[in-house]
Amino acid sequence: VAAVVPADKLDALLETRARSRPFGVGLPDLELLPWRILERCLARRFRAMSAADALLDEPRGAPLLRRAVLHHVAVARGVRATVDQVFITEGSQGAIDLCCRALLDPGDAVWIEDPGPLALRAAVRMAGARPVPIPVDEEGLCVHVGAHRRRGAPRARVAFVSPAYAFPSGARLTLPRRVELLSWAAKAGAVVVEIDYEGELRFDGSPLPSLLALDIEGVRDRVIHVGTFSRALFPGLRLGFMIVPPALVRPMAAMRAASTRSPPHLLQAALADFIDEGHFARHLRKLKQATRRRRDLLLAELGRLLPGAVRARAPAGGSVLTLDLPAGADDVAVVQALAARGVDALPLSRSTAARPRSAPRAPGLILGFGAHAEPALLDAARTLAAVVAEAIGADARR
Ligand SMILES: Cc1ncc(COP(=O)(O)O)c(C=O)c1O
Incomplete structure (x- = not known):
């Protein structure tokens, strides 16, 4: 197979990168992707497509990708499951949508x-259910608050949690809290949906494996593990997966058969080859090194440039960090001022649940740092520091 990406195609792809502005959240670095290998996988599958492939219509997704995904999460995340339990979805959001529709009735409480x-909260609301915001601190989700009769919702139907690191704070759910979460779920008869955004991109300390790796009775019956290829490859791929408890396989498959059925088979087959031939694991190693370097550089630069009243929180992994602004600062206005200077960020207050007037939401900025190489990040850090200093009435350092 002549697998050369035409130069104009690559240029067009990289132009998108120019349009993905620094600190945009959830964007990959397209320059790090092995485009030629991806194209080769896709072209080869297209040429070799058989009648059986052309007619394949399995609501859980292509068996070869389900096997590849299972092998990958077994090695990378310690997940123990069978291929029967694996569903290929349209990104993690596709899995979340299915979970909401399969598990929730109108009025149900959901942690x-x-x-x-924000997209998760919206999906829960769309199912007519009631999202109950549970605070996240340095140890991750405050399970004791969720289980509290007045402050939480002890009888919630589902808990959506990102144990590897919560978005956007980067907090990792500690082992005692994981155990606490699963024992609450067993008592409440609830399902825990573990969303593993960037679970493999951990830099500091040893990675805590998935909840599905815990040797706790009943864990296999209570936990749905959700993953996505959007962060490590690219969001336009629209491929992700979920691993569901054995008892949910049939109802979930029936629901899938009556809705989107499955993502395009050809794309699934190409991704399966990409994983099976070791390209995905190699790409992840490269991505992890690059993302870690960028995080270290950015934190050092922000530490040097930002006024003392602003604190950057170092994430232990992933490609997002948060900046705490002083109380009373208007993070939405800061985001607007940054946008006018060509830099993206998200206001932390908007990702936080409404608070009583007496205790307003803490202002801050959410910054994605995975999509750009060091020079662009340093430039953006200088712009950011100047805009933030002006907004809070402090002097920018140089
Ligand atoms: C924190 C976070 N990570 C990743 C994603 C990517 O979603 P998907 O896997 O559906 O592309 C989202 C989408 O809302 C998100 O909120």
Whole structure:
């Protein structure tokens, strides 16, 4: 197979990168991707497509990708499951949508992390359920608050949690809290949906494996593990997966058969080859090194440039960090001022649940740092520091 990416195609792809502005959240670095290998995998599958492939219509997704995914998460995340339990979805959001529709009735209480991703909260609301924000601290989700009769929702149906690191704070759920979460779920008869955004991109300390690796009775019946290829490859791929308890396989497959069925088979087959031939693991190693370097550089630069009242929190992994602004600062206005200077960020307050007037939401900025190489990051850090200093009435350092 002549697998050369035409130069104009690569240029067009990289132009998108120019449009993905520094500190945009959830964007990969397209320059780090092995485009030629991806193209070769896709072209080869297209040429070799058989009638059986053309007619394949399995609501859980292509068996060869389900096997590849299972092998990958077994090695990378310690997940123990069978291929029967694996579903290929349209990114993690596709899995979340299925979980909401399969598990929730209108009015059900659902734990979500606070702060946490807006798209998750929206999906829970769309199912007619009631998201109950549970605070996240340095040890991850405050399970005791969730289980508290007045402050939480002890009888919630589902808890959506990102144990590897919560978005956007980067907090990792500690082992005691993992055990506490699973024993709450067993008592409440709840399902825990573990969303593993960037679970493999851990830099400091040893990675805590998935909840599905814990040797706790009943864990296999209570936990759905969700992953995505959006962060490590690219979001337009729209491929992710979920691993569901054995008892949920049939109802979930029936629901899938009556909705989107499965992502395009050809794409799934190409991704399966990409994983099976070791390209994905190699790419992840490269990505991890690059992302770690960028995090270290950015933190050092922000530490040097930012006024003392602003604190950057070092994430232990992933490609997102948060900056705490002084109380009373208007993070939405800061984000707007940054946008006018060509730099993206998200306001932390918007990812946080509403608070009583007496205790307003803490302002801050959410910064993605995975998509750009060092020179662009340093430039953006200088712009950021100047804009933030002006907004809070402090002097920028140089
Ligand atoms: C924190 C976070 N990570 C990753 C994603 C990517 O979602 P998907 O896997 O559906 O592309 C999202 C989407 O909302 C998100 O909120």
